Amino acid sequence: MISGKAIEAARLLDRLQRLARAGELAGDLNPAQWDALRYLARANRFSRTPAALADYLASTRGTVSRTLASLEAKGYVRRAGNLRDGRSVEFTLTKKAADTLKQDPLLLVAKDIEKAAGRGLPDILESLREMLRTAIARNEGRAFGICVSCRYFRANQRMGPSPHHCALLDQPLSDADSEAICVEQEPRAA
Amino acid sequence: MISGKAIEAARLLDRLQRLARAGELAGDLNPAQWDALRYLARANRFSRTPAALADYLASTRGTVSRTLASLEAKGYVRRAGNLRDGRSVEFTLTKKAADTLKQDPLLLVAKDIEKAAGRGLPDILESLREMLRTAIARNEGRAFGICVSCRYFRANQRMGPSPHHCALLDQPLSDADSEAICVEQEPRAA
DNA sequence: CCATATAGTTTCGACTAGCAACTATTTATG
DNA sequence: CATAAATAGTTGCTAGTCGAAACTATATGG
Missing domain, CATH: 1.10.10.10 (Winged helix-like DNA-binding domain superfamily/Winged helix DNA-binding domain)
Structure with missing residues (x-):
């Protein structure tokens, strides 16, 4: 077994x-x-x-x-x-x-x-x-995966230092943010 | 690096x-x-x-x-x-x-x-x-490797329930002993 | 025979750990 | 909107890990 x-x-x-x-x-x-x-x-x-x-x-x-x-x-x-x-x-x-x-x-x-x-x-x-x-x-x-791999990650939604966006928490994200791990992260693919 | x-x-x-x-x-x-x-x-x-x-x-x-x-x-x-x-x-x-x-x-x-x-x-x-x-x-x-893989292990030195021998501790070893891990084990090859 | 090494235990202080009780919000619901 | 329920975090309790060091007892080597 x-x-x-x-x-x-x-x-x-x-x-x-x-x-x-x-x-x-x-x-x-x-x-x-x-x-x-x-x-x-x-x-x-x-x-x-x-x-x-x-x-x-x-x-x-x-x-x-x-x-x-x-x-x-x-x-x-x-x-x-x-x-x-x-x-x-x-x-x-x-x-x-x-x-x-x-x-x-x-x-x-x-x-x-x-x-x-x-x-x-x-x-x-x-x-x-x-x-x-x-x-x-x-x-x-x-999972605590990195932000950019999350289903709620939206890339390049605006100009400036925090161009990305989290669709779950409705918060702007910097490039550094997008590489950090997140308690809310869920893999993109179902 | x-x-x-x-x-x-x-x-x-x-x-x-x-x-x-x-x-x-x-x-x-x-x-x-x-x-x-x-x-x-x-x-x-x-x-x-x-x-x-x-x-x-x-x-x-x-x-x-x-x-x-x-x-x-x-x-x-x-x-x-x-x-x-x-x-x-x-x-x-x-x-x-x-x-x-x-x-x-x-x-x-x-x-x-x-x-x-x-x-x-x-x-x-x-x-x-x-x-x-x-x-x-x-x-x-x-290393704590198994007895039989040790440089001091001597197989089939005598008859009976403990046929093998440890050349370091000068003690007889059973088949079960030979598969156990040992504090003294040293790999055979130098 | 005694110094030294070795096997194991114990004490101490800092800390992890679960559990449960607790405080302080926040959110949901009637 | 008031209150109940959920949530975030802390704290008291007990068990136990962990290193360091002091300690006991037994072996071993000059």
């Missing part, structure tokens, strides 16, 4: 993950904090909230709230209220966080992958994408 | 890991406890110690000691002293643990992998093996 190869692959993934995790435990940040910083570095302004982060991490609002509080106390993130919705808060990275992310231990993993996969990397990548899609579907999670 | 594809692959791996981890948080066990049970299920008798487990998990003796204590309190593992070395203890799984492992959430990951990788699975597997080798080398960790 489940092949031995698939089980071995799952075990390898699990072990790889443990090693990567161990690398994230050194220093001032722990794995959850690293994941939060990485997320905030890539998420658009509609998605830099505790709730979206909790969704992304398959965690809870309570846990994420504490993680963000400790990142704030350590000076990695800044908190700002949302003018439209008084309940919501938005987090942004500080310069300290941006500098820290340049030494992201995930880059070491990427280096290992590059070294190990060689010319097979494109195939591996496609398989990993498919695995993630499958896993997300099973967990009933959100 | 590091390709975008390698970084994307690392991110996918990280996210995949978060989802898998979330699946391990439900129920009576947490991710570290699942990892400990899986290890004990596969490790030979020379390797079912806190120190070996700590090595395997890239953790510390202190943490593993606590993890094993809580598994013992919950009835998943049993503790036994080592007759040769009074300092050492050996852990074995209870029936409860064996039954629990039949519902291992890692099997769901394996199912996802099978579904997503399709006929590409053998290639993926080979890449994952290579990635793990690379990551282990970088972390100066032990």
